[in-house]
Amino acid sequence: MKLLVSGAAGFIGSTFVELRVREHGDDVTVLDALTYAGRQENLREVESDIRFVAGAIEDPDAVADAIGDAEAIVNFAAETHVDRSIADPFAFSVTNGQGTHVLLEAARERGLRYVQVSTDEVYGSIETGSFTETSPLQPSSPYSATKTGADLLVLSYYHTYGLETLVARGSNNYGPRQYPEKLIPLMILNAMAGDHLPVYGDGKNVRNWLYVEDFGRGIGHVLAHGKPGEVYNCGGPDECENIAVVQRILQLTGADDSLIEYVTDRLGHDRRYSLSSEKLAALGWRAQTRFADGLERTVAWYRDNAWWWEPIRSGAYREYYERHYGRSLKS
């Protein structure tokens, strides 16, 4: 299949592209603005098999240049970090809102199938039970609010224009190549360096962890088998409190418990996320990787791939970290 995959120089998109090229022989063009979170190195395993276009999804000329004779668009491009959306929300409206709109227009002009990659955060927090696709949308951060707006726009293009649009909502992802501002790589890299491990609030926030390859295959499943105009949840098989994740990382890296430091909670921090994935399971998808196995693989990957994270930890990320946590990184 000929695909335009936007935002694929990031964590999940690069995994998706690897899977599509290796397992399906797809002909992929990547469009990515290479923000702080996007790196062409993330695509190095497939670089000779794909076409890469540097550009922003909110730029109609860049989209027209990248789209070629694609049969479908899969959109990963987004500003994705909740903490950054609290400090600097406007970039989130532009990419997550306007950018999605420009891609939808390009899909409409050409009659292309369109998959929007979205998140469980659009449902907000849930104390017990799990969200289904018909649960109310109650986003609580500028990140999740702009993702929610984008989802609604995507679905409106099905209802208004009959375009084949679909939404795949994933729970919290983890795995290789995730930018170290996110919980799991942050804790792994800090533990390996002997830096403090900043845990928000009481550490009892619960997340429904999904290994990145499982989400990549889930999105592929929605692309191939999903019904236009529908939303599909892709949840991980296990839930875990943040503090338990951190303790497990300490064990896997051989670091000491004393590195844990409780810090002031994130504003509006959602307590628990949980997704029911029965709708996508009925189409034949289930997450395969249990959290214990995926976390071990992820720690091993960061241990073996310093080439990937060293430039990040010695670059602009250090300044971001200092501003955000009021502490500098050791290495």
Ligand SMILES: NC(=O)c1ccc[n+]([C@@H]2O[C@H](COP(=O)([O-])OP(=O)(O)OC[C@H]3O[C@@H](n4cnc5c(N)ncnc54)[C@H](O)[C@@H]3O)[C@@H](O)[C@H]2O)c1
């Ligand atoms: N990480 C998670 O746990 C998770 C869970 C569910 C859904 N999602 C969604 O999956 C998608 C990918 O997330 P990720 O974790 O891989 O993100 P990421 O931050 O690692 O990557 C985002 C990518 O988008 C690119 N990008 C940003 N702004 C752009 C723009 N204006 N034009 C073109 N490219 C732009 C960046 O350069 C980067 O390559 C996002 O839409 C996110 O909302 C993420």
